Amino acid sequence: MSSFTFPSPLYAIADTLDRPELSFIELAEKICAGGAKLLQLRVKDLPTREFLTIAHKVRATCQRYGCLLIINDRADIASAVEADGVHVGQEDLPLEAARKVLGPGKLIGVSTHDPTQALVAERGGADYIGFGPLFGTSTKATGYTARGLEQLREIRALVSLPIVAIGGITAERAPAVLDAGADAVAMISDLVLANDITAKMRETLETVKGPFR
Numbered sequence: 001m002s003s004f005t006f007p008s009p010l011y012a013i014a015d016t017l018d019r020p021e022l023s024f025i026e027l028a029e030k031i032c033a034g035g036a037k038l039l040q041l042r043v044k045d046l047p048t049r050e051f052l053t054i055a056h057k058v059r060a061t062c063q064r065y066g067c068l069l070i071i072n073d074r075a076d077i078a079s080a081v082e083a084d085g086v087h088v089g090q091e092d093l094p095l096e097a098a099r100k101v102l103g104p105g106k107l108i109g110v111s112t113h114d115p116t117q118a119l120v121a122e123r124g125g126a127d128y129i130g131f132g133p134l135f136g137t138s139t140k141a142t143g144y145t146a147r148g149l150e151q152l153r154e155i156r157a158l159v160s161l162p163i164v165a166i167g168g169i170t171a172e173r174a175p176a177v178l179d180a181g182a183d184a185v186a187m188i189s190d191l192v193l194a195n196d197i198t199a200k201m202r203e204t205l206e207t208v209k210g211p212f213r
């Protein structure tokens with residue numbers, strides 16, 4: 001069983017979909033400058049070579065700030081840029097295959113949507129699981145109804161792996177999600193749509209850290 005724990009309760013996801021005027025590198029810089037300790041690079045619909053170039057640059061940014069970098073979907077790109085890990089969905093490379101690509105020392109997170117998937121990921125050697133969509137979200141057409149806090153509590157009782165909840169989470173809703181048993185909250189739109197992304201990161205980090213937590 002993995003002994004990984006999230007370095008921060010805020011799992012920031014760099015996805016420029018809602019901010020096409022920003023490059024991934026600019027976005028990652030703003031997120032890291034706000035104190036991120038855990039960043040996922042989520043690149044959809046770009047050619048592999050462009051994804052790779054972006055990942056190399058974001059890797060350098062994260063290293064400069066001491067922030068863990070997880071690459072979404074692609075174990076090959078995570079390996080090529082020596083990222084800290086990969087995050088795979090149920091349709092991506094299966095856990096076992098991703099582990100072969102990345103080797104034992106890297107992190108693998110798996111998206112899960114129900115108790116069975118969560119248990120399979122835990123037994124298969126995932127380092128953490130994602131669980132969602134927790135609330136309604138327009139960022140991704142997930143094909144699932146919102147799972148809600150009650151289902152999150154059930155998953156918490158079932159697995160001992162770190163859980164990052166995802167989907168429709170805002171700074172305002174984050175404390176309730178953490179109180180329901182998530183170890184971290186993943187956020188895209190609430191961070192990325194902010195006028196000042198760096199300030200939003202700082203504020204959100206304060207919210208998820210305390211003072212009542």
Ligand code: TZP
Pocket residue numbers: 132133134136137138139140142166167168169186187188189190
């Ligand atoms: N997976 C499940 S919901 C989601 C992903 C990638 C989107 C999360 O984005 P937001 O804007 O934080 O709801």
Ligand code: MG
Pocket residue numbers: 072073087088089090092
């Ligand atoms: Mg995926």
